[in-house]
Amino acid sequence: MIGGRRQLSGRKPGDRRVRIERPHSEYFRYAGPGVLVAKEKAHVERRPLPHAIAQLKRVLIGRPLSSESDLEERLSKRKALAIFSSDAISSSAYATEEILHALLVGGAAVLFFSVPISIAIAVLLAIVAFSYRQVCLAYPSGGGSYSVSKRNFGRLASLVAASALLIDYTLTVAVSTSSAVEQITSAVPDLLPFKVGMGVMAILLLTLGNLRGVREAGNIFAIPTYLFVGTALTMIGIGLYRIVVLGDVSAAPQIQATADLATQAALAVLLLRAFASGAVALTGTEAIATGVPAFKPPEARNAATTLMVMAGLLAVLFIGITVLATNFGIVPTEHQTVVSQVAAHVFGDSSIGFYLFQAFTALLLFLAANTSFAAFPRLGAILAQDGFMPRQFSFRGDRLAFTLGIVVLGLAAAALVTFFGGDTSALIPLYAVGVFIDFTISQAGMIRHWLRERASQWQFRLAVNAFGCVLTGIVAVVVTTAKAPTSLVVIALIPVLVGIMLFIHREYDLVATELALRPDQVIGPPKKRERVIVPVPGLSRAVVQAVNFGRSISEDVRAVHVTEDAEQGAALRREWERQIPGVQLVIVESPYRSLVPPFLAYLDVMAPPDGETITIVVLPEYVPRHWWERLLYNQVANRLKQGLLGRPDTVVANVPYRREEPDLAMAQKPGTAPPG
Amino acid sequence: MPGTPLAAPFHRAVLGLNGGATDPLVVKLGCELARSFKATVVALHIVEVDWTHDLADDIASGNELAASVLDMAEGIAEKYGVTLETHLIQARDIGPALVDEAAELEADTILLGLPYRKRFGGDFAIGRTVPYVLENASAGVIIVREPIPATEAQALPPALAGTTSGPAS
Structure with a gap:
């Protein structure tokens, strides 16, 4: 093969042919005239440290996926149900307990209200789910309530919705991991001192799992969700059989009321509080509407179907567990959760069924955080595309996941767990405040949507959303009041986040306006002339290379040498004139021994920005071969670069000089060190 | 007939590509067959060098x-999950x-395309x-014939109009 061509002879003497090497084919593929697509090999890091980091990333999160694999990475309804529903479905494990806890102050006599309350919450769930189903279909680009409020109310309301959601997603991760860790430490008290470390480790594992890509996360997290749903439905089935057929019904233990319920108003307040407490079951309902683009096509329809299946499952599990708990006379205790007592009653204490159910419940609580990992980065990406968050949030990483969103969520949640010492009860007052604000804004947005669109049956849909809006609004107020003053931190944080987002948007807008070209503008050749100035520390190969580069772009080239030693300056001038004739050398004597300020002053005086001349400062730079060499060389050049940052009509060009192998390099003259 | 293989099994096929409309058909068929026979595929594009130039130029x-002829083939093969080798050749003929x-x-x-020529009443060049x-x-040789455009097929005798593109060895 000579010059990439290899001569080959054919069967007949005249049938010669030449095989041509295609050097680009390893790295690029032509996709059209003048359009090249970089192949996987072109993305490989060549420098040692980034290469090592890339290899480590490959081990931890897998090999990079091309953008063409995006469709393959989309979620089927089955996997999406597991990924987006783990939060909502897991709440069926504790929502009943929350209602009973709230009712307990009224004594055993009011515990029977738990079933009607759970049905009322299921109705609210149906309304919210119905509303978000409409959101999925009407706003298929995702974003959920952010998109709804942006379209129907404008910027401010949409940012309030987005901030509330971002806060709640972060809290979901912190609360669910802390709660799962507490389940483990309840079983193994020796692990109690490692509570925070275990929580942080759990978040790290979830972060890594999600960085591997949405589909793979689905593979990892789908099984526990379905195992929980399967065993919980079995438990409800067996429990109902025992109640209806075998008549297995027990009365609740006698509990003295601690609150005065003499008036109807007091009872109403108690029931309202119980309703608000149980409404935590709704958290996570909005996640599917946020992540519509993660579904396989037809995205909107698949998301809407998955949402309804999720709501149906959640309602059945929630009402079922509440009915069983009420009929079996179960009340919350300090040592055992309500759902655990129900499982013990149905499957039998210490039975395999009981332990399996407990294990699956703990696992699901642990993975409930995963819903936030699916929704938070997508919302971040949408906000970034709209210019309200740094653009990096919309960049997809090697595995087509929104890397920065996942990492930021992981870090924020880990910080919360560390700050609150992994204590769930300390985190709970902050939880579920944002999501009800979000539900309310979303429902209100849908009311305006129906008023504007007036699609078929719009009056009915509007009525449903109006009813839902009032209910979720009341729950938002009750939840915030009941959990005050801690919950007010969230209320205070929302305007802070809105302010930050508005600031980012303003910055992006300002810069875009400054950088924009007028559409009618046609760019002609530059009218400015170039002037090259090369700061030289001495005479060396690096300097010669920089000077020659300067000569190739302009005829006006000056070398400037700042020195504290006049004699050394004169010696340099003699050598300069002999070895680089035709290039003017300016010696700047510096009796106060500083190097950078006199050079900058020289530029200001001798090459002031006049609007007609571009000053190109060419810096000779020595390329270090080892990391430690960076400490020895180019320090003055770096300071010069800093000094020239933002100078009008000035361009700084680095001309790197790579040291040749010792046998190839000519012997260097003494005293001509590389730029230092 | 359902279940009948389209072509005799092969180990390695050469796809002759000329940068024309039949190239994607040739590559798709080659990849489909190669996938079912677990065979390898080489895409070949030959640039004809006239006598005013030295062959080694x-x-x-x-x-x-x-370059884009072979890259297009590579792109299609990637979608089929088939590894495709590409060779660029200069020759007189x-x-x-x-x-x-x-x-x-x-x-x-060897798989080759046979394009349909619309000019002069339409025929296969x-x-x-x-x-x-x-x-x-x-x-063995498989010729992949380009389909006759529907508008022109109506003007053909019934026996010809019914034919579609397909491999013929």
Whole structure:
């Protein structure tokens, strides 16, 4: 093969042919005239440290996926149900307990209200789910309530919705991991001192799992969700059989009321509080509407179907567990959760069924955080595309996941767990405040949507959303009041986040306006002339290379040498004139021994920005071969670069000089060190 | 007939590509067959060098069109999950170069496209290459014929109008 061509002879003497090497084919593929697509090999890091980091990333999160694999990475309804529903479905494990806890102050006599309350919450769930189903279909680009409020109310309301959601997603991760860790430490008290470390480790594992890509996360997290749903439905089935057929019904233990319920108003307040407490079951309902683009096509329809299946499952599990708990006379205790007592009653204490159910419940609580990992980065990406968050949030990483969103969520949640010492009860007052604000804004947005669109049956849909809006609004107020003053931190944080987002948007807008070209503008050749100035520390190969580069772009080239030693300056001038004739050398004597300020002053005086001349400062730079060499060389050049940052009509060009192998390099003259 | 293989099994196929409309058909068929036979595929594009140039002159390497013919094939093969080798050749005559290259690569099948020519009333431009390959190649040959456009098919006799593109060895 000579010059990439290899001569080959054919069967007949005249049938010669030449095989041509295609050097680009390893790295690029032509996709059209003048359009090249970089192949996987072109993305490989060549420098040692980034290469090592890339290899480590490959081990931890897998090999990079091309953008063409995006469709393959989309979620089927089955996997999406597991990924987006783990939060909502897991709440069926504790929502009943929350209602009973709230009712307990009224004594055993009011515990029977738990079933009607759970049905009322299921109705609210149906309304919210119905509303978000409409959101999925009407706003298929995702974003959920952010998109709804942006379209129907404008910027401010949409940012309030987005901030509330971002806060709640972060809290979901912190609360669910802390709660799962507490389940483990309840079983193994020796692990109690490692509570925070275990929580942080759990978040790290979830972060890594999600960085591997949405589909793979689905593979990892789908099984526990379905195992929980399967065993919980079995438990409800067996429990109902025992109640209806075998008549297995027990009365609740006698509990003295601690609150005065003499008036109807007091009872109403108690029931309202119980309703608000149980409404935590709704958290996570909005996640599917946020992540519509993660579904396989037809995205909107698949998301809407998955949402309804999720709501149906959640309602059945929630009402079922509440009915069983009420009929079996179960009340919350300090040592055992309500759902655990129900499982013990149905499957039998210490039975395999009981332990399996407990294990699956703990696992699901642990993975409930995963819903936030699916929704938070997508919302971040949408906000970034709209210019309200740094653009990096919309960049997809090697595995087509929104890397920065996942990492930021992981870090924020880990910080919360560390700050609150992994204590769930300390985190709970902050939880579920944002999501009800979000539900309310979303429902209100849908009311305006129906008023504007007036699609078929719009009056009915509007009525449903109006009813839902009032209910979720009341729950938002009750939840915030009941959990005050801690919950007010969230209320205070929302305007802070809105302010930050508005600031980012303003910055992006300002810069875009400054950088924009007028559409009618046609760019002609530059009218400015170039002037090259090369700061030289001495005479060396690096300097010669920089000077020659300067000569190739302009005829006006000056070398400037700042020195504290006049004699050394004169010696340099003699050598300069002999070895680089035709290039003017300016010696700047510096009796106060500083190097950078006199050079900058020289530029200001001798090459002031006049609007007609571009000053190109060419810096000779020595390329270090080892990391430690960076400490020895180019320090003055770096300071010069800093000094020239933002100078009008000035361009700084680095001309790197790579040291040749010792046998190839000519012997260097003494005293001509590389730029230092 | 359902279940009947489209072609005899092969180990290595050479796809002759000329940058025309039949190229995607040739590559898709080649990839489908290669996937079912677990065979390897080599895409070949031959740039004809006229007598005003020396055969060893660098004509094809900087030729974006020539490069894109093979890159297009590579892109299709990637979608099928088939590894495709690509060879760019300069020769005086395409037919002999294709046959010789296939022989050197020990290919047992050659796939070629036969384009439909709309001009002059519409016909199949069989040219010199296809007959040469059919007469001289030791490997099996599959010709992938371009479909006749629907508008022109109506004007043809019923027997011809019903035919569609497909491999013929």
